[in-house]
Amino acid sequence: MELSVTTTLRFGSQNHFSPLPLHISTKLNNKLRNTTTLTAKKKSTIEGISDELNTIASLNLDFAPSRRKVRDAFTQLQHQLDHFLFKTAPSEIITEEWYERNSRGLEIFCKSWMPEPGVPIKGALFFCHGYGSTCTFFFEGIARRIAASGYGVYAMDFPGFGLSEGLHGYIPSFDDLVDDVIEYYTKIKARPEVRDLPRFIFGQSMGGAIALKAHLKEPSDWDGIILVAPMCKISEGMLPPNTVLKVLTLLSKMMPKAKLFPYKDLSELIFREPSKRKLAVYNVTSYDDPTRLRTGMELLSATQDIESQLQNVSAPLLILHGAEDKVTDPLVSQFLYEKASSMDKTLKIYEGGYHGILEGEPDERISAVHNDIIQWLDFRCSR
Template identity: 35%
Template sequence: MSAVEKPGAPPNFWGDMPEEEYYASERVKNHQERFKTPHGTLFTQSWIPIEGPVKGIVCMTHGYGSDTGWMFQKISIAYAQWGYAVFGADLLGHGRSDGLRCYMGDMEKVAAAPLYFFKAMRDSEAYKDLPAFLFGESMGGAVTLLMYFQDPDGWDGLIFSAPLFVMPEPMKPSWWRLTAYGFLFGLADTWAVMPDNKMVKKAIKDPEKLKIIASNPRRYTGPPRVGTMRELCRVCAFFQENFEKVTIPFLTCHGTSDEVTAPESSTELYERAKSEDKTLKLYDDMYHSLVQGEPDENANRVLADMREWLDARSEKLFRSRTSS
């Protein structure tokens, strides 16, 4: 089941300009296709620099209810402008990929599907010798960390933007509610009946950007599904027990005023991971959406930190591989 786009909605967040013309103006080439995986068919996109050599590849995962298009791709386009080949896939149940809208009753499968696509891109002839990184925003951070645990030796680094590893108390579903639905032996798993905490309003600081993000015709706006909340609680508990198994270089960024994913998600990963190369960036008074939802001055500061971290590691890896 694919998303039904809302009638009358603008075709893109930038307006009516044809996609090819817009991407050319941003100095990137965009490609879209449906990609079959053992877990379902995904809608995928790539953003490739038009000019200059490619420094590495970055595989990006969006957050809950979102997709790889609309304003999430502002991050993808920025990374491509820095010289990286960027790939993204709408998660199962999201955007234009297969699945019941925003149902994620098996997070291991939700992670395995885009990982199948990302590995195909990473190992392709064009990119197999380049540094390869995973990027995850919000719930996409949880999916990204699950991908890392499924394929721990295939990546050179991880980048997180406000990842979901620890749920803030106001976002947690009540134990009694999950237990009550659990007594229905799975019949209620797909029901969209969990409390909706209006996450998008808690995520976006800039009111004009909130209007644009809220107008995404593919954004899921219904109540959370029972199985989705059950699984998010489960994987957050799993991360609490396995942060020490993270040994890869990573950068994690979080706003201190984030009410959607707790800043403790980033601080606990940083404190407990065994990685020798790890970086934590906390941004005072920033909300959840660090790039799409903050005023430009704040968003550019976050992007600059990401670029500095990524360039330093990709250049070091490239030198070591070409000299050996």
């Protein structure tokens, strides 16, 4: 086992909610209706692009056809952005994009990155993206670098995110979302090119919660788990006050799709480098509106469920976290490291790092994080 950084553990108790009396909830409901938008917040103009592209970017992204149109319009521009991930991305990678319907009838966007011909494949990596992200854009550069090191990389946009069907940013059931991931990746693991290779699941932020729940549902199906700033418990500073949460719990049953969860612009908490923060607006299909009520409550419920099962995490485990992350608490990663029953587990805390250590840090740090992932994979695939 390796523990790169040790910190003092301070772990708060869970919040427990009790229903409010109906007359109180009705008053607060009416107040929220009058003061909080139920639709998308107004989108800012993206500087330095044409009026035509800004018009396309301002489309209502609730449904997949609009998101796909926007992504098609921005793809070429995205690859030309001045970001370390795009400038250094290996070009000789075999990529494939496709759609397939899941068992619930939703059309899911899928993508793969494979090493160039002649490079032996050491293992397969299956990515789970974060809540405000997609499986393309920044991850494109990350996947290319990992693929160039000899790994098949696979990813999907979750239902309601990116280019997949479903209401934008809406998670009616976190468990269904996890089942969607298990269903798709089970198909991929049966492909001839990766069937007999080590398989690893890789989750960032909310994707870390999905990766953990996928492992907890099928403990023997993965040869390792990589977690970057995992959402095992939402930081106290990111949660609304308890009284507001009680109201939101009730309203989530009455109007689950409404965008009523208090909105915070997280870009300054995700990207440490301002120049990289400015480029986040070009991920034009990411969800950047107030959280839908049902989604917010499902995320809270998922973290509480994961917290109660951390001792059941048994696969080889790599946890990476920025020490200054204010979105998901690095102390929770420390708690996960200590509670997990995995015999092979590694925790790396990066001094000064924010939430987006894969894409929002100085170039040297981003490269170091990627190298840490690849070295961890190489060691476990060379046994």
